[in-house]
Amino acid sequence: MxxxxxxxxxxxxxxxxxxxxxxxxxxxxxxxxxxxxxxxxxxxxxxxxxxxxxxxxxxxxxxxxxxxxxxxxxxxxxxLGAGLGAGTGGPVRFGTVHMECVTPMFDRVERSLAGARVSMQIEPSSAVLARALTSGNLDIAVLGAAEEHDIPLPREVGQRIIVPWVPVYVALSAEHPLAGGDEVPLAGLAGEAWICPPGADDGSLAALRAACRQAGFTPDVRFEVPSGGGRRLIATGRAVQLVEPTSQGGPGIAVRPLAGEPMRIRLVLAWHRERVGWEQANQVYGEVVAAYAEQAMASPVFRPWWQEHTEARPPA
The missing domain is CATH 1.10.10.10 (Winged helix-like DNA-binding domain superfamily/Winged helix DNA-binding domain)
Structure with missing residues (x-):
């Protein structure tokens, strides 16, 4: 069989x-x-x-x-079977989780859908984006989730894998003793205060707690701030935070891989089949993939991993 x-x-x-x-x-x-x-x-x-x-x-x-x-x-x-007969005219409401490539991604999508008015909603929670797709408040969206976590989507929402999996990195103060290495052992962060990962309902917080248990400690999740709002806390050494691997950090912030890749995420393009046709979804998919790949190559920290792990590239 x-x-x-x-x-x-x-x-x-x-x-x-x-x-x-x-x-x-x-x-x-x-x-x-x-x-x-x-x-x-x-x-x-x-x-x-x-x-x-x-x-x-x-x-x-x-x-x-x-x-x-x-x-x-x-x-x-x-x-492949989604929205083959759906129309492609009218405005396009595009949503995405926060990533470093948001701006070039929007520019690419807008150019590819010439003649359509494209609006964008940036939201840390993929669960919120999925509900917006289902309710009709969004037409198409980039969703991200912890590898072992599923975001329920109804049958009328099509989906296509953008990135099957990539490791989660950590942002910490550039003055942190572990910032000088090529990677950071998770156990070495046992005494740190953590900023709650964005999109906690997408499995990121559960994944952090599970990985920390495996490393022998319980994370002290002390701060909950909007996406990007914790940079000052990180730069001054008050906290550390999980970040997607293309993150550029910022002044006083170092972004490093976690040793052993204890957490991984995947990215998916999802669209409502009645409002977005397959041809239009395929156009957006190609632009999102290109924007992410460009950002990966532009990241000095993530680029070596991206070049080595061809199996994690977006499917052709």
Missing amino acids: DLEIRHLRAVCTIAEAGSLSQGAARLGISQPSLSTLLQRVERVVGGRLFERSRVGVVPTELGEDLVRRARVVLAELDG
Whole structure:
């Protein structure tokens, strides 16, 4: 038996739901049917995909790998079938999480959609952007989330992977003892005060806490400030903060990789199929990918990683 699309969707749904019963409910099938399907998939891949516990199921290492790969495939397939007949006229309401490449990305999108009036909403929370897409307040958006966190999107919202995964970096004072190294061990930041990561409801805060537990400490999340509003706290050594890897920091701020890549994020382009056609979405996708790649190459800290890890480049 070969793996089918329905098998990939079922495995991802189980992982997202955290239990077979909830997964079956979301898929609209019985739990015994889902259990049988899962057993077939496990025979194909040659191992257990989930471990059962009192509170549900958690993916095994093999399961995590399959779910990660399946999400990329499903996002691409959803994108290929999305909005083939939708119109491309009228204003375009574009949303994005905050990234270093926001300005060049907007310029590129605006030029590519010549004749359309493009507006932009910059929002730290991808969950907020996803709700705006669903409610009709946005047409298309760049979403970001912790690698193991899913942002629920309805069927009428198409999506396509921009960057399958990139590591999360840390911003700290340029005078910090660890700022002089090529990378920062997470355990070395155990005594620091943290600024709450932007988009905490996108899994970033949970990912930080989980990674810190693995490093042997609980993070002291002491500040919650708007995107970019914590620069003075970081520069003066009062706090550290997780940042996306193309971040340029600022005066008195050093941006460094975290040793061992304990946290990773992915970027997705999502659009409402009734308001944005496939051709228009594909145009925007190409411009967003180009803007991100240019910013990656312009970052002296991130560029070596970007050049080495071709598997993490946006899918062609």
